[in-house]
Amino acid sequence: MLRTSSEILAPIREKVEAGERLSFDDGLVLESPEAPLPEVGELANLVRERKNGNAGYYNINTHLNATNICVYRCSFCAFRSDLREAKGYWMQDDAILERGAEAVANGCTEMHIVGGLHHQAKYDWYRKVISLLHDNYPTLHLKAWTPVEIDWFSRLTKKPIRWVLEDQIEAGLGSLPGGGAEIFHPEIRRQICEHKADTRRWFETHRTAHELGLRSNCTMLYGHIEEARHRIDHLIRLRELQDETGGLQTYIPLAFHPENNKLGIDNHIKKPTALMDLRQMAVARLMLDNVDHIKAYWIMLGIGTAQLALAYGADDIDGTVRHELIYHDAGATTPEVMSVADIEAVIREAGRDPIERDTLYRKVDRTADGFTLGEKITAGV
Ligand code: V47
Ligand code: SF4
Numbered sequence: 001m002l003r004t005s006s007e008i009l010a011p012i013r014e015k016v017e018a019g020e021r022l023s024f025d026d027g028l029v030l031e032s033p034e035a036p037l038p039e040v041g042e043l044a045n046l047v048r049e050r051k052n053g054n055a056g057y058y059n060i061n062t063h064l065n066a067t068n069i070c071v072y073r074c075s076f077c078a079f080r081s082d083l084r085e086a087k088g089y090w091m092q093d094d095a096i097l098e099r100g101a102e103a104v105a106n107g108c109t110e111m112h113i114v115g116g117l118h119h120q121a122k123y124d125w126y127r128k129v130i131s132l133l134h135d136n137y138p139t140l141h142l143k144a145w146t147p148v149e150i151d152w153f154s155r156l157t158k159k160p161i162r163w164v165l166e167d168q169i170e171a172g173l174g175s176l177p178g179g180g181a182e183i184f185h186p187e188i189r190r191q192i193c194e195h196k197a198d199t200r201r202w203f204e205t206h207r208t209a210h211e212l213g214l215r216s217n218c219t220m221l222y223g224h225i226e227e228a229r230h231r232i233d234h235l236i237r238l239r240e241l242q243d244e245t246g247g248l249q250t251y252i253p254l255a256f257h258p259e260n261n262k263l264g265i266d267n268h269i270k271k272p273t274a275l276m277d278l279r280q281m282a283v284a285r286l287m288l289d290n291v292d293h294i295k296a297y298w299i300m301l302g303i304g305t306a307q308l309a310l311a312y313g314a315d316d317i318d319g320t321v322r323h324e325l326i327y328h329d330a331g332a333t334t335p336e337v338m339s340v341a342d343i344e345a346v347i348r349e350a351g352r353d354p355i356e357r358d359t360l361y362r363k364v365d366r367t368a369d370g371f372t373l374g375e376k377i378t379a380g381v
Pocket of ligand 2: 070071072073074078079080115116148193196
């Protein structure tokens with residue numbers, strides 16, 4: 001049933017209903033407080049249901065942050081540590097293998113691996129993180145390294161990004177997660193993470209990964225010092241890459257958590273409200289017309305907002321998750337892990353049909369002795 005549109009959204013509603021692409025200015029309208037959120041959400045839901053029907057995707061996954069010691073000092077980061085700090089750690093082979101064994105015992109199909117750039121770690125150590133896990137637990141998909149890490153490996157080895165990615169694929173890398181994107185616009189990026197891989201390098205890494213046949217995710221860190229125009233610029237840059245390669249599979253809007261980090265403390269920033277979170281979800285679904293999936297990462301949003309997000313553009317809530325540090329260090333109060341029964345109940349309560357997928361969006365069917373993978377789930381238009 002078509003509802004009457006508020007005046008400000010009428011032209012955008014027409015475009016969305018006709019399946020037309022939205023412009024930068026349309027994005028700013030969607031961001032404006034005069035655009036009623038329920039209506040923005042309804043439009044996003046239209047696109048979400050066109051692409052993904054009533055599916056509510058999740059996976060069984062775990063995290064590995066093999067070190068938190070980092071040469072960089074991104075002002076939003078509560079996870080990093082210096083070598084001399086008590087919280088600094090660096091995992092060696094046994095601990096990494098133990099994490100793999102635990103993952104497989106828990107039925108995980110994916111391990112999400114990112115971490116600090118330890119000044120004493122050689123490239124071979126980072127490669128070994130991947131090869132150890134892949135050789136010993138070949139059913140585990142390794143979604144690992146952001147462009148910040150790939151760029152660092154390129155500096156360590158003095159080899160191009162393409163060489164690093166090829167070498168990582170040979171070691172067992174399965175795909176790239178979405179991190180390290182933050183805000184692409186230089187006005188903001190230089191204030192929050194001046195030294196690490198810049199926007200050009202982020203795109204070069206993902207573009208090269210896609211050329212090599214890897215899929216990747218993408219993110220945006222919102223709710224700090226950026227403005228609406230920086231967020232829309234960010235989404236349009238991602239949309240342009242996707243037009244070029246088609247390799248992005250999921251976009252995850254990341255709500256800034258202000259605790260225990262310089263950016264939050266110095267600027268007295270409060271965590272984004274649920275209404276801001278829902279608007280970011282919906283705007284992304286509407287602007288990223290060529291990306292199949294939008295993820296409401298429950299660890300970061302909280303379970304209630306993630307459930308609501310399934311009606312505001314999102315079709316995925318990430319996984320059961322285990323060993324998450326980045327958000328919990330920055331003040332997240334969500335549980336550290338959710339059982340399959342609970343995650344399915346959360347999705348069902350939101351009115352969606354829970355579907356277990358693997359990292360590459362193939363349907364997972366559980367069997368008595370493990371799981372089998374179906375065809376890639378194809379999104380609609
Ligand atoms: O790049 C760091 C963000 C990202 C904070 O690909 C923070 O499936 C909020 O990329 N407040 C890493 N955000 C996490 C990430 C991710 C998460 C879930 C799923 C996937 C995926 C990727 O976390 C970093 C940065 O943007 N981050 N500190 C903070 N204080
Ligand atoms: Fe280091 Fe990553 Fe934290 Fe930046 S976000 S300080 S690169 S661990």
